[in-house]
Amino acid sequence: MFETERCIINTFQKSDYFDTKKLFVNQEVRRFLGGIRQEDSIGVVMEEMLHSSDDSFYWVVREKLSENFIGLVSLDPHHEGVRLEISYQFLPDWWGSGYATEVIQVILDFGLNELKLEKIVAETQTANKSSCRLLERVGMELERTISRFGAEQAIYSIQS
Template sequence: MEKILETPRLLFREMHMGDVENLMMIFSDPIAMKFYPEVKNEEETIRWIVWTLNNYRRFGVGMWVVENKITGDFLGQCGLVPQKVDERVEMEIGYLFVKKEWGKGYATEAAKACRDYGLYTLRVEKMVSLIDPQNNSSLKVATRIGMSREKIIKKRGRDLFLYVLTRKECDAL
């Protein structure tokens, strides 16, 4: 499997159909999925992987599997996903990790790597994150990587905070 990114502790790779069991550790956990519409079963997880593989083909990006660089353990997923915001397609940084790995800084480390990849490798002018207003952990990750809340948007019938960071703002960090 091709390595996409790496950080001091993390390795990012493309998702594949063999990741169903790994992703189910997140998708079947009601606590990890609290801020998503619902938990996913195996069939829905397979559809998620197919959607992700299509994003790789169509856009060259998507959610990537994040593994512990030393042990190879599955930690979660983080990546870049095109999202329609106010009739424009923006590049979103998304992250979702296995509950037992929370609190170790992996989400911030992974999101920062994706931020830099989007802004400096892909040369995207602006990165966004769409976050449930009650999801304090995700709000903290977005803030830690330099994003700030721009406004509230409605997406799939839900109010979400739109967090934004431009390349120019990131250069000033």
């Protein structure tokens, strides 16, 4: 478990399925993530998160005072298979208030200092300006852009 000023970050559990599913069916959340997921694929993804390998970490983020579900954050292998990637999805009600910045900073610190990762990457569509600004705000730097999933992607990184 991790804590920020306003958030509690716990390892993903089966009891988090219902809340986490809200992310996968929300059009705004999924706008830059390939669209809403189908019911059967949601179950597969959540089972993979629940039974993840040693190099994959999935956390549920809740608001400290209310215990309301905010989102999901992870460190798991990037598509290119070389580094771990930080990924995140937050419900729209929590956007623009600094919650993601708080959470991402804690998870980057964990990856770089506790897991002793030399480098962590993040990938987001260049069209997702808010996500690009968030990654820059937490100290990640744009490495390159590529075309993947039918869109231009920005690859960011941070090193220890």
